[in-house]
Amino acid sequence: MASSATSSPALPDGWHDPLDLEAVRHARVLPLDVVQAKGNGHAGTAVSLTPALYVLFQEYLSHDPARPDWEGRDRFVLSAGHTSLSLYLQHYLSGYGLELDDLKKARALGSLTPGHPEWGHTPGVETTTGPLGQGVGNAVGLAMSARRTHALLQPDTTADGGLFRYRTWCVAGDGCLAEGVSQEASSLAGTLGLDGLVLIWDDNRISIEGDTAIAFTEDVVGRYRAYGWAIVEIEDAEDPTAIRAGYDAALAVTDRPVFVRLRTRIGHPMPTVGGTAGAHSGAPGEPEVAATKVALGLDPDQHFAMPQEALDHARRVRERGAAAREQWEQRYDTWRAADPERAALHDLLRERDVTPQARERLAALRAEPQAVATRVAGGAVLNAISAELPWLWGGSADLAETNNVAISGARSFTPTGYAGDEWPGGPDGTLVHFGIREHAMGAILNGIALGGYSHPFGATFFVFSDYMRPSVRLAALMGLPVTYVWTHDSVAVGEDGPTHQPVEHLWSHRAIPGLDVVRPADWVETVDAWSRILTSDRPTGLVLSRQGVPVVGDLVPADAGARRGAYVLADADGTPDAIVIATGSEVGLAMQAREALAAEGVAVRVVSAPCLEWFAEQDRAYRETVLPRSVTARVSVEAGTGTGWHRYVGTNGEIVSVEDFGASGAGDLVLAERGITVDAVVAAVHRTVATVREDQMEETAR
Structure with a gap:
């Protein structure tokens, strides 16, 4: 579209x-035309x-708009996801497939330009952002993945x-x-000295409530310097020369992450x-838009003007x-031919294959169950398969040994050069x-x-x-x-008391x-669960016990047990x-309740339901074979709230649950005090x- 133009005093x-x-x-x-038109x-x-951002995408970012999934590309994360138009503009200008009509449809149902960037929806979007600060964490994870993949x-x-x-830009x-x-x-x-990470702070000192001085006054640059980041400051976000100088300075840092303060x-x-x-959100008004164009x-x-020659x-x-x-790609082919062993490792990381050796080790673990806490069983799985699956890595929020994710010898x-002995x-x-x-x-x-090469795990106490x-x-x-x-x-966590005893969490996460x-x-179900989790393309919360539990699932074949x-x-x-x-x-x-009821002449089926989503x-x-509709006498038992169990036990059913916070004391005693007992189930x-039976009698009488 043609557009008349004179000089540009603002640039x-x-x-x-x-x-x-x-x-x-x-x-x-x-963006002004888009928001004004939409309101x-x-x-x-x-x-x-x-x-x-134009300087970044045109001159610094290594990317191929025709191949947004190119492995060698830099990653760009827009942590401030509400300004999605910032990203969509650069994708439009760079030729990722977005056109003016897509910009006009921003925030519309079914468009390629949703209100916040969505990974897997818009080509070139590296992560879904919007909840503020999440993108910063994502960028750190992307940079960690790049460092580890390179080292391997x-x-x-x-x-x-x-x-x-x-390089990861955020x-x-x-x-x-x-x-x-x-x-x-x-x-x-x-702490990690995470080089290859550049975080650009849009320092405009405005939030929804106005001047950030009302709530956000610390020395942010000083804070990042204290974190160990290198600092770059760009005082004029309108000056391309200053912008380039700042980016060049960021690229010159090779031993730590870089924090770029961009004053806007x-x-x-x-x-x-x-x-x-008023600039943060909402239509600015036609007079303001016109004045800005002038x-x-x-x-x-x-409106919606872009000279074709400029585009x-x-x-x-x-x-x-x-x-x-x-x-x-040429360098990659050369590397692959020269180092077939690491090329095979690259394939393993990229495909996240479960190797035959890992499957054999899982089968061997399953065949030798132990009556231990399921957290111990989970640790046994990680220790058995870690060396075979380099794409499986992660850790804990300062609880590695307690969560049993501290892999022996790993x-x-x-x-590089970390001096700690522990x-x-x-x-x-x-x-x-x-x-923490x-x-x-x-x-x-x-x-x-x-990052594309990993199935990461992270551990903490369930309550956290x-x-x-x-x-x-x-x-x-x-x-x-x-x-x-x-x-x-x-x-059953026990003595740490109600602050550390999850109650509502199971159903909260199932929601x-x-x-x-x-x-x-038990041990068997934990092994079976990990066997399925390793092939999953969606997140899993693996909830494990502190206390020891008996082996119960050893007589059920793996393909008929927890995986279902x-x-x-x-x-x-x-x-x-x-x-x-x-x-x-x-x-x-x-x-145990089933045995007690059998002695009383009541025939009971026990259904183990480790994952309702898989079921x-x-x-x-x-x-129907597991929960036949014909059997309406049902009881659920779980040491948490009973919030969602009505769906499974029906109107005639009973729910044995914990409907209050826990208490400080031995775990078995707290369970009993909160009603999780054999007698309660019976x-x-x-x-x-x-x-x-009463219902059946009434039905017969009618």
Whole structure:
């Protein structure tokens, strides 16, 4: 579309080509046209960030818009996801497949330009962002993945010369840096000396409530310097020369992450709304849009204008990107031919194959069950398969040995030259020490998974999964292969008391669409659960006990047990009088209740249900064999709230659950005090059987 233009007083000299200037000044008013036409959205930050992002995408970012999935590309994360138009603009200009019509449809149902960037939906979007600060954690995870992959595949090559050592760029706003998750993640990145990570802070000092001085006054640059980051400051976000100097300085740092303070005026050059909270969101008004266009030397009566010549010029980045990718592919082919052993490792990382050796070790573990806590069984699995599956790595929020994820003999993920004796390691390590940072751990795990070479795991006590929930939700939204090892799963935690005893957490996490919540009953179910988790492309919460549990699942074949989500563990002769459904440590209790009821002449089927999500995936015929509709006398038993069990026990059923917080005391005594006992299950079965019989008698009488 043609557009009349004069001079551009709002932009200084410093552009390599007049067409760059044309592209930038037309592009930066497109968000205003979009938001004004829609009446809602976030335009201001997109307007003021356009020059800095244009320089980044055109001159610094290694990417090929025609191949957004190219392995050798740099990663760009827009942590400030509300300014999605900032990213969509650069994808439009770079030729990722977005056109003006897509920008006009921003935030519309079914468009390629949703209100916040969504991974897997819009080509070129590296992660789903919007909850502030999450993208910073994702960027740290992406950078960790790049460091480790390089160390595994090209340990003798410098980072700059590595095929898999992409650079991670992240743009964050004031809100991102105020959120605790970004502070946790940035602290860890500094400790790791995570080179290859560049975090650009859009320092505009405006949030929804206005001047950030009302709530956010610390020395942010000083904070990042204290974290151990290198600092770069760009005082004028309108000056391409200053922007380039800042980026060059960032690239010159090779031993730590880089924090770039980019000083902007939100919405610049909007004359009235710019620099105020009014620029953050909402339609600025036609007069303001027109005045901004005039300030940029554009025709105020033209809307959604972009000179074709300027667009064609900007899209020449596709040629540069294709050339960079082709050169990378040639280097990759040469490397692959020269080092077939590491090439095979690359294939293993990329495909996340479960090797035959790993399968054999899982089968051997299953064949020799032990009556131990399921957290111990989980640790046995990791120790057995870790060396065979280099794509499976992760760690704990300072609880590795307690969560049983400290793999014997495995190296820790540490910087090169780390001097500690307790956890020897290096950048190729398997065990990550996240520190006491559950929220950041969750966001970092997502970034590691997005890196494309890993199935990461992260461990903590189940009660602290609350700290991780926003990240877990985003993993489910994206469908990422992440496993959360959540141990100490109920009031049986014992003496630490109710602050450390999860009660509502099982059903709270089951409420997240796309998250598999697995609570195995014993050693066998834990092995079977891991066997399925390793092939999953979605997140899993593996909920494990602190206390020892008996072996109950050893007589059931692997393909008929926990992998199906729920299964008949013990049955009655003929039609059962009642069905008891249990999970985790309560399965053993259900088996004891079954024996007591049998002595009283009540025939009971026990169903172990380690994962209700997996059970729901089974066909209707299988589900009917496990929970036949004809048997309405049902009891569920689980040491947590009974919130969702009504779906499975029905109107005649009974729920044995914990409906209050726990208490400080020995775990078995707390369980008994909160009603998780054999006697409670037996009494519940008697009640539900009596209810069903009364109903049957009434039906017969009618």
